[in-house]
Amino acid sequence: MKWNKLGRGTLASILSLALVSVTACSRDYVLAYVYVTTAKPLTSSSPAGGVSAYAVDYQIGSLTPLADSPVTAGRNPVTLVASPNGLNLYVVNHDDSSVSDFAIGTDGKIFLQNTYNVTGSQATAIAIDAAGAFLYVTFTYQVGPNGQQLYSPASPGPGGVTIFPINAKDGSLGTPSTVKVGNNPVGIVVSRPAGGNTYAYVLDQETPTTPKAQVLGFAQNTTTGALTPVPGTSITTDSTGKTVAVGYGAGTTPSAIAEDPSSRFVYITDEATNQLYGNVVANNGSLVAMTNGPFATGIFPVGLTIDPRGKFLYVANLSSSTVSAYAIDVASGTPVGSVGSASTATDTSPTCVTIEPALGIYLYTSNNLANTVSAMQLDPHNGGLKQVQNSPFPSGALPTCAVSVANGSHPTQIIVP
16 A cells, blocks of 8 residues: 655645545544454453454544444454455454454444364464455464374474465355464564565564574465465474474564565564564565664564554554654665654553554554553654543453454545555
8 A cells, every 4th residue: 555645735635525525424423443352351251351342533533432342252362353345353362262253344343253263272363465365363382183282381382373264255264274383473464565476474482492583484375375485484394293493583572563565674573672673575575684773662562563654663562651653764664763752652551553544544552451542643744643632542451452444434535555
């Protein structure tokens, strides 16, 4: 996606007309929807967590809870992703090792359709390709061919990625396959190029006994969803039958990963060293570290996102309860601290950060220890942030992550493919 190259006056006029057109719609003031996973069980009689749903006001970005929210998910939902068409929401349930598939209604409400088991245990992260054809879910421990438990916290070992084909008609998931990776995969991103090859990158955090954290690169087969290692990444098996993965450096304890909309740059946060690593994507999908990195963040960075134009990058810092903002250099990908927003305060312990894709100007963080969602408006000129009126907004207990979806009647106004 890209931002149209228009003059400032023309841009302002178009934006004004876009907002006027919003008010004329039957679903007039709802620009987008925000969905937040919450880990604490919704009732005392069930271990299941939930998903809270909110409508985004187009004028100021404030949040209004939707009726019948929160909705029950699985045990310990930790993250989620929306389909590119905005019709389905997929939630990762860590303790159930499963994915919940929710249909998104025209009013933003969500309805559970199915729950699918991943092909390993302790699911951790999720991504979807730009075509909406395949869903990728990382898990912590591999299982054997007959479903027996090969690895566990008591006997650590490698994990993998479950690949689900997505039914184009209703968003349901088909029979999964598995790609084996290294120890403790905690993040995944699938590139979104306008043309050319599609790549996936997996964060392999490793363990205290195998401390070489890394990011693994794969080329995606767009027909089958299969992942094949790119140059610089290898997946082998040692003499004991254990998977051994080798990739690119990813700091000490990588915590989050994101790729810019042009699929030229991949960024990784390191929660142990409070740093942001940048990588340039080569033509063959391999990663080349930015020579002027790494870059400083706040304390214990765990969440990462890039605005829809690919101009600004935002990091959620758990321990300092802030969001760090960076302007992305178009040529080199270097993230530079944004004007006026080096460390904008959130509520306590932000975990995930998301930007609504309709106008791309409202940003939200899930605040784990405060049980709230912080809302901010970003300046499209310098990436600076300011608090939205009445922020923060209440959520369910122990929010873990957040994602946003454009209202179907208000698609992206200025940001276009």
